[in-house]
């Protein structure tokens with residue numbers, strides 16, 4: 001278990017992490033979400049004792065990182081996949097880690113096999129692709145067979161097979177009773193992987209809840225209906241106090257009533273239905289809705305002019321001619 005209590009980190013005026021209190025529990029995958037610059041990496045660095053909190057406390061199974069006797073056997077982490085000596089082979093890199101942490105040498109071949117790097121184990125890490133580097137970083141995290149694992153953007157640079165592999169790996173580590181804490185911007189992946197979510201924005205805790213509860217609380221659920229008797233159904237729904245709006249493709253979207261109630265109303269009034277489907281927003285929609293206020297770095301869609309709107313350069317007027325005239 002990882003426990004944070006009032007964890008705060010200031011860099012000068014900037015409050016990167018602001019009074020975070022939550023626990024990451026064993027036996028499940030906990031997703032750590034937040035917009036760019038929300039403070040996820042800073043929080044993870046403080047968990048590993050790489051950054052000192054300005055205020056507050058963080059404990060790993062009840063201890064501070066520097067009190068752990070064999071840190072790699074308690075918590076394994078992937079923070080920066082590039083933090084590898086490029087001149088060393090994958091095997092040698094892991095062997096050095098094992099030897100300096102009292103981990104049996106036999107683990108090296110085991111973790112290389114787990115991450116699928118056995119075939120390139122003797123190749124120098126500097127020749128590795130980004131995805132291979134991620135796999136090597138994950139091998140390092142697994143080396144000490146720790147009860148707690150923490151991954152910062154583990155799917156970065158992985159191909160679809162690699163992404164599927166990391167999802168299966170995280171779920172199986174959690175199923176073995178380990179604590180798995182993972183940050184990612186890939187919402188669709190997170191929706192398939194995490195059981196629990198911790199969401200932060202501008203360093204503050206925005207949510208600490210189950211995946212299902214998070215989506216339900218932060219999104220609109222509605223029932224999508226298609227019928228050849230639209231006007232009739234709208235009257236029936238209106239009469240029953242069910243709000244419905246017209247949607248794309250001639251469908252209706254009804255709020256505040258389940259498919260059972262709507263189906264029964266339609267049957268009672270002999271309205272034919274071609275579709276009656278409950279809709280739940282995606283994790284991405286729920287995340288965007290919750291964090292809209294705390295997004296620090298906005299892209300402005302209107303910042304670049306549409307090609308048709310780019311003012312035409314007047315004929316025969318070279319760039320800079322105005323400036324040349326002024327300077328003359």
Ligand SMILES: Nc1ncnc2c1ncn2[C@@H]1O[C@H](COP(=O)(O)OP(=O)(O)OP(=O)(O)O)[C@@H](O)[C@H]1O
Nearest residue numbers: 011014015016034035036037038039040041042043
């Ligand atoms: N060493 C530092 N000095 C000054 N400011 C820092 C430092 N490290 C992080 N910050 C600032 O703290 C804030 C949080 O950064 P952090 O990297 O933890 O965010 P993040 O959630 O991991 O972002 P991303 O999703 O983009 O990786 C940012 O505004 C960042 O600029």
